[in-house]
Amino acid sequence: xxxxxxxxxxxxxxxxxxxxxxxxxxxxxxxxxxxxxxxxxxxxxxxxxxxxxxxxxxxxxxxxxxxxxxxxxxxxxxxxxxxxxxxxxxxxxxxxxxxxxxxxxxxxxxxxxxxxxxxxxxxxxxxxxxxxxxxxxxxxxxxxxxxxxxxxxxxxxxxxxxxxxxxxxxxxxxxxxxxxxxxxxxxxxxxxxxxxxxxxxxxxxxxxxxxxxxxxxxxxxxxxxxxxxxxxxxxxxxxxxxxxxxxxxxxxxxxxxxxxxxxxxxxxxxxxxxxxxxxxxxxxxxxxxxxxxxxxxxxxxxxxxxxxxxx
Ligand code: ACO
Numbered sequence: 306x307x308x309x310x311x312x313x314x315x316x317x318x319x320x321x322x323x324x325x326x327x328x329x330x331x332x333x334x335x336x337x338x339x340x341x342x343x344x345x346x347x348x349x350x351x352x353x354x355x356x357x358x359x360x361x362x363x364x365x366x367x368x369x370x371x372x373x374x375x376x377x378x379x380x381x382x383x384x385x386x387x388x389x390x391x392x393x394x395x396x397x398x399x400x401x402x403x404x405x406x407x408x409x410x411x412x413x414x415x416x417x418x419x420x421x422x423x424x425x426x427x428x429x430x431x432x433x434x435x436x437x438x439x440x441x442x443x444x445x446x447x448x449x450x451x452x453x454x455x456x457x458x459x460x461x462x463x464x465x466x467x468x469x470x471x472x473x474x475x476x477x478x479x480x481x482x483x484x485x486x487x488x489x490x491x492x493x494x495x496x497x498x499x500x501x502x503x504x505x506x507x508x509x510x511x512x513x514x515x516x517x518x519x520x521x522x523x524x525x526x527x528x529x530x531x532x533x534x535x536x537x538x539x540x541x542x543x544x545x546x547x548x549x550x551x552x553x554x555x556x557x558x559x560x561x562x563x564x565x566x567x568x569x570x571x572x573x574x575x576x577x578x579x580x581x582x583x584x585x586x587x588x589x590x591x592x593x594x595x596x597x598x599x600x601x602x603x604x605x606x607x608x609x610x611x612x613x614x615x616x
């Protein structure tokens with residue numbers, strides 16, 4: 306029976322037929338998806354924090370309305386992803402608790418502070434830009450609920466990326482002070498954004514199996530390269546520069562070559578020792594505790610409704 310199930314599963318993967326929640330799947334496939342989708346969901350909601358830091362200081366009402374809508378979109382992305390993870394048999398409460406207990410990760414990028422208004426433009430443009438490169442590929446992930454959640458998320462991320470670029474275009478056309486603020490934001494975010502794609506392929510423990518299962522369609526290095534190739538011309542169009550002395554267009558391969566990422570920094574950040582790790586988790590723990598009365602109220606309401614129905 307198990308051999309038949311395994312063969313059936315592999316045939317579906319081979320034929321690019323989505324695996325659906327009620328289909329048989331290997332335990333390791335299920336576990337790997339809960340890990341990745343759960344981390345992805347956590348990233349969406351932790352990612353609200355650096356942007357929320359600028360909500361009350363957005364320079365105009367228009368910028369504030371856009372930023373508010375964008376942050377709400379990120380909450381929605383987190384909710385689709387928690388729902389997708391739940392279709393695999395985990396509970397939202399369990400994986401959320403694992404985030405609070407530092408037993409599950411979230412994206413390294415959100416452990417960097419948002420120090421200036423230019424950072425908010427750069428987060429939309431570069432951080433969400435990197436997220437799209439990764440997530441467009443995930444629209445074809447082999448697990449149906451994850452792939453379908455990605456389609457809507459990508460549409461919204463694409464709007465986020467464009468609004469970010471529009472915000473940085475305004476700064477790039479502004480005063481010398483605004484240009485310097487933008488350059489400073491690019492300098493601080495460039496390398497951490499490249500780290501979002503994960504370790505180099507040779508050092509990525511999950512990649513080979515995730516590629517075989519078609520959860521990942523492209524490797525970490527392939528997606529990072531795609532992002533660099535897309536983004537360098539955008540930086541040039543702004544009249545800004547990239548903080549990488551080794552960055553060069555290589556005509557023979559048709560790609561940019563870029564310098565070595567500081568992997569020691571990456572591993573420190575994902576171990577919990579980044580600039581904002583403690584602050585981010587403290588904010589989430591406080592939110593969870595402060596929201597206890599809402600959960601209790603919702604449960605009490607639900608029990609009352611059930612009691613009324615059965616009476
Ligand atoms: N930040 C934090 N942890 C990371 C990062 C990162 N940027 N990159 C890799 N890691 C972790 C992995 O989660 C894994 O840790 P684990 O075994 O404890 O789970 C370890 O480093 C080794 O990495 P890989 O073997 O390369 O892991 P994986 O195959 O999962 O690839 C990747 C990492 C590319 C991030 C993948 O999980 C993915 O595509 N996730 C979905 C996209 C996502 O989460 N985006 C979040 C940011 S976008 C946004 O929210 C706006």
